[in-house]
Amino acid sequence: MDKKTVIQTLEAIATYMEIKGENTFKVSAYKKAARALETVPETLDEIDEAVKLDGIGKGTASVIEELKATGRSTLHDELAASLPDGLLPLLKLPTLGGKKVGKLYQELGITDIATLRQACVDHKIQDMPGFGVKSEEKILAAIEAFNTRPERISIAVASKAADYIYEQLKKMSGIIQFELAGSLRRVEETVKDIDWIIATEHPEQIKDQLLQLDGIAQVIGAGDTKVSIELGIEDLVVGVDFRLVTNGEFASALLHFTGSKEHNVKLRQLAKERGEQVSEYGVFNKENGETKVFETEEDFYHHFDLAYVPPEARLGKDELVAIKDQKPYPSVADIQSDLHMHTVWSDGAHSIQEMAHAAAEKGYTHIAITDHSQYLKVANGLTEERLKEQHQQIKELNNSLDIHLLTGVEMDILPDGQLDYPDEMLKDIDFVIASIHSSFQQKEEVIMSRLKSALFNPHVDLIAHPTGRLIGRREGYAVNVKQLIKWAAESGTALELNASPQRLDLKAEWIKLAVESGVPIAINTDAHHKDRLAYIQYGVGIARKAGIPIDSIMNTWSKERLITYLKLEKSKRFK
DNA sequence: GCCGTTTTCGGCCCGACTGTTTTCAGTCG
Numbered sequence: 371m372d373k374k375t376v377i378q379t380l381e382a383i384a385t386y387m388e389i390k391g392e393n394t395f396k397v398s399a400y401k402k403a404a405r406a407l408e409t410v411p412e413t414l415d416e417i418d419e420a421v422k423l424d425g426i427g428k429g430t431a432s433v434i435e436e437l438k439a440t441g442r443s444t445l446h447d448e449l450a451a452s453l454p455d456g457l458l459p460l461l462k463l464p465t466l467g468g469k470k471v472g473k474l475y476q477e478l479g480i481t482d483i484a485t486l487r488q489a490c491v492d493h494k495i496q497d498m499p500g501f502g503v504k505s506e507e508k509i510l511a512a513i514e515a516f517n518t519r520p521e522r523i524s525i526a527v528a529s530k531a532a533d534y535i536y537e538q539l540k541k542m543s544g545i546i547q548f549e550l551a552g553s554l555r556r557v558e559e560t561v562k563d564i565d566w567i568i569a570t571e572h573p574e575q576i577k578d579q580l581l582q583l584d585g586i587a588q589v590i591g592a593g594d595t596k597v598s599i600e601l602g603i604e605d606l607v608v609g610v611d612f613r614l615v616t617n618g619e620f621a622s623a624l625l626h627f628t629g630s631k632e633h634n635v636k637l638r639q640l641a642k643e644r645g646e647q648v649s650e651y652g653v654f655n656k657e658n659g660e661t662k663v664f665e666t667e668e669d670f671y672h673h674f675d676l677a678y679v680p681p682e683a684r685l686g687k688d689e690l691v692a693i694k695d696q697k698p699y700p701s702v703a704d705i706q707s708d709l710h711m712h713t714v715w716s717d718g719a720h721s722i723q724e725m726a727h728a729a730a731e732k733g734y735t736h737i738a739i740t741d742h743s744q745y746l747k748v749a750n751g752l753t754e755e756r757l758k759e760q761h762q763q764i765k766e767l768n769n770s771l772d773i774h775l776l777t778g779v780e781m782d783i784l785p786d787g788q789l790d791y792p793d794e795m796l797k798d799i800d801f802v803i804a805s806i807h808s809s810f811q812q813k814e815e816v817i818m819s820r821l822k823s824a825l826f827n828p829h830v831d832l833i834a835h836p837t838g839r840l841i842g843r844r845e846g847y848a849v850n851v852k853q854l855i856k857w858a859a860e861s862g863t864a865l866e867l868n869a870s871p872q873r874l875d876l877k878a879e880w881i882k883l884a885v886e887s888g889v890p891i892a893i894n895t896d897a898h899h900k901d902r903l904a905y906i907q908y909g910v911g912i913a914r915k916a917g918i919p920i921d922s923i924m925n926t927w928s929k930e931r932l933i934t935y936l937k938l939e940k941s942k943r944f945k
Numbered sequence: 946g947c948c949g950t951t952t953t954c955g956g957c958c959c960g961a962c963t964g965t966t967t968t969c970a971g972t973c974g
Contacts, residue, residue: 395957398947398957427946428947465971466972499965501965502965503964593961596962598962639958
């Protein structure tokens with residue numbers, strides 16, 4: 371039994387119950403349990419007692435345990451026997467929720483997408499109470515588009531779309547200020563749509579301009595405070611929501627629509643205990659009937675004597691703390707170096723000098739040049755001779771540059787566990803990264819023994835993108851991350867938080883565990899182009915999500931401190 | 946179904962928008 375199946379089973383139970391008209395809180399309890407399971411990084415086997423997880427209680431835990439033990443869930447099977455399973459996907463269609471799907475099933479005998487589609491074509495839907503001509507049209511249109519677009523898009527793709535929208539908004543007139551909100555602002559790995567908050571005195575004027583944006587595929591809704599569209603950008607259709615508020619309401623709205631939902635719920639509960647009510651328009655005081663608005667999100671938190679929480683950390687867990695208990699979150703300004711990047715020597719786009727200049731412009735004091743090693747022929751990996759030549763050049767450049775370059779390499783861990791260069795070669799390199807780029811399909815034992823050989827090599831300083839995943843595109847190889855972290859701690863090898871939005875590898879939950887295990891983290895962009903050095907912001911965002919201290923991030927260390935660290939034997943590095 | 950420095954019962958965030966109504970239910974975030 372794998373975790374994904376358990377999550378899907380819990381979700382299916384919730385959906386069946388929704389259609390049956392079960393108590394909504396019961397329904398959401400099952401949904402919440404599915405999310406709780408999804409959020410913890412452990413595999414199913416690694417979770418000892420599911421009931422201990424936040425959001426999982428006796429009832430949902432028993433479903434999980436039964437699935438683990440027998441591979442089946444009695445509750446699920448009973449529900450499935452009472453309703454056609456073709457009904458489940460119907461809830462993904464717009465305008466259809468549990469109540470309406472239940473009605474369609476009971477009154478029209480609709481059992482799946484196909485019968486629903488036929489009912490639309492036969493115009494049977496529009497005569498149902500609660501439905502109408504427009505509902506029928508919308509449902510039919512959505513069925514035709516079903517499966518042609520993904521439910522969630524990766525942060526990398528969404529960020530590109532957001533950049534485009536940002537440029538459009540900048541050009542509009544009548545906007546006082548605007549900002550990205552939602553899961554993209556929280557640096558979630560995947561997002562469903564892109565949310566923006568716009569402060570304006572003239573919502574009508576903004577609305578008109580928004581509805582004239584290039585590339586609108588469909589207008590979902592256009593009210594006084596909300597414009598919701600589907601935007602075609604290149605070959606992608608992405609949902610975009612704009613909220614129009616007054617400037618006074620801006621901070622409250624931004625907070626509200628940044629979420630997460632769970633974070634908002636916690637804030638609202640807290641407010642309620644104080645006799646106040648939180649909405650996207652501010653904080654309503656039930657005693658004096660006044661609604662307080664705030665200049666900034668920070669002011670909002672401080673109103674409740676809470677420390678500011680950056681968007682990435684708004685998880686609805688334990689991030690709400692009193693001002694006096696504020697712990698500093700890492701920010702891009704703390705970053706002094708980038709320790710993984712490529713140049714034209716292998717598959718990068720720029721020379722060493724160009725990368726160095728770009729890094730210096732970002733205010734970095736030092737960087738590591740880490741081109742690919744010889745095994746990676748497709749990336750023009752460097753032979754021992756070329757690597758030595760490159761390092762010679764780097765040493766010479768250090769005399770003329772105002773940023774310090776560390777000699778480095780991103781060395782392949784070969785399919786048989788051998789490293790791509792001999793120790794004799796590695797011992798003179800300032801910063802040695804090891805990583806896997808081949809034979810992804812190997813069994814976990816093989817992958818782990820490859821990683822182990824790199825971790826326990828005396829010269830390997832860092833394991834880059836440890837799981838090899840590409841968000842939304844590739845799962846990565848079979849890594850036991852807990853074991854990897856344990857070995858990293860034992861061997862004195864740091865782990866990477868690859869900041870590329872395609873990777874974000876390791877993910878936040880693992881980064882947290884690594885730091886708790888005493889392993890320092892390097893947030894690196896792995897940039898193959900100088901513009902990609904900007905990806906550092908995503909990595910720092912994930913670090914904030916992980917809630918790790920600034921000092922656990924190697925890139926925040928001064929050049930001197932890093933060099934001293936790297937000169938230590940690995941066994942003496944982690945203290 | 947879950948949860949608990951007002952606890953083992955009685956709450957569970959709050960509001961917008963749409964399409965259907967003729968004052969509101971359902972959906973959505």
